[in-house]
Amino acid sequence: MDPAGRGRYGGLRGFRGFAAPLGLLMRTTPPPTATLPYVLEADGIQFAFGGRVLLADVYLRVQTGQVVGLLGRNGCGKSTLLQTVAGGRRVADASVRLNGQRVVPAYRQPGLLNYLPQVPLLPAQLSVTAAARLLGVDAGAALAAFPELLAQAHRPVGELSGGTTRLVEVLLLLHADTRFSLLDEPFIGVMPIHLETLVEVLRAVKPRKGILLTDHRYEEVLALCDVVYLLHDGRLERLDDPRAGLLDRGYLR
Numbered sequence: 126m127d128p129a130g131r132g133r134y135g136g137l138r139g140f141r142g143f144a145a146p147l148g149l150l151m152r153t154t155p156p157p158t159a160t161l162p163y164v165l166e167a168d169g170i171q172f173a174f175g176g177r178v179l180l181a182d183v184y185l186r187v188q189t190g191q192v193v194g195l196l197g198r199n200g201c202g203k204s205t206l207l208q209t210v211a212g213g214r215r216v217a218d219a220s221v222r223l224n225g226q227r228v229v230p231a232y233r234q235p236g237l238l239n240y241l242p243q244v245p246l247l248p249a250q251l252s253v254t255a256a257a258r259l260l261g262v263d264a265g266a267a268l269a270a271f272p273e274l275l276a277q278a279h280r281p282v283g284e285l286s287g288g289t290t291r292l293v294e295v296l297l298l299l300h301a302d303t304r305f306s307l308l309d310e311p312f313i314g315v316m317p318i319h320l321e322t323l324v325e326v327l328r329a330v331k332p333r334k335g336i337l338l339t340d341h342r343y344e345e346v347l348a349l350c351d352v353v354y355l356l357h358d359g360r361l362e363r364l365d366d367p368r369a370g371l372l373d374r375g376y377l378r
């Protein structure tokens with residue numbers, strides 16, 4: 126990857142060992158041809174290495190109008206699962222479908238999804254407004270809930286603090302014209318007062334998007350999410366009583 130963060134596909138930083146093609150972020154949503162909701166499903170996802178089964182026949186579902194949370198202990202495979210759904214990590218037999226139609230790799234489908242990796246996404250040299258333009262996003266609208274970010278929009282991303290950078294990345298992807306956003310630890314480093322506002326923004330965006338996120342700020346995840354999954358010993362379990370499930374599975378004490 127060159128210093129500007131572009132990989133050999135001419136893309137932004139993305140999946141581990143994979144540069145998300147710019148097209149993943151730039152393609153706009155085609156005119157609607159079906160009534161909402163759009164349903165994104167992944168199933169048959171299996172992944173093992175070194176004798177350890179990380180993902181064992183996982184199924185998950187997210188639809189527009191929902192925020193779906195993915196929780197699990199460190200190293201259980203949440204990032205690997207998001208990368209697989211987005212299509213950056215190929216897994217034998219994995220199926221990802223939009224309203225029943227196979228979409229593999231999903232990131233190549235125009236306007237379907239964007240993906241925030243756990244590592245920084247935006248090239249350091251790019252200004253926030255230039256990054257927004259690249260994503261087809263109105264920076265003013267995306268940052269409107271955070272006046273202090275608007276004041277910094279002319280600055281290169283590399284000059285922003287870590288938490289501010291994360292916040293900018295999440296806001297730009299949420300406001301980009303895709304039906305789904307997959308967010309790996311969107312709350313990392315974001316200070317509490319901004320986190321409250323970010324949760325409000327997520328709620329405001331939800332009616333027009335499906336959002337799949339993973340983050341260890343579980344209180345925010347539980348308060349925000351319509352559906353909570355727990356990844357545990359390679360199995361993905363949909364929790365009817367999330368707090369009890371997290372206690373039972375040793376995620377909480």
Ligand SMILES: Nc1ncnc2c1ncn2[C@@H]1O[C@H](COP(=O)(O)OP(=O)(O)OP(=O)(O)O)[C@@H](O)[C@H]1O
Pocket residue numbers: 174179197198199200201202203204205206243
């Ligand atoms: N191809 C691979 N070869 C070896 N190890 C791998 C490979 N892919 C993933 N892993 C390991 O699998 C585990 C799961 O990683 P992953 O980042 O998906 O976990 P996570 O649930 O997102 O963790 P965290 O909550 O700490 O972010 C880690 O121990 C990682 O090092």
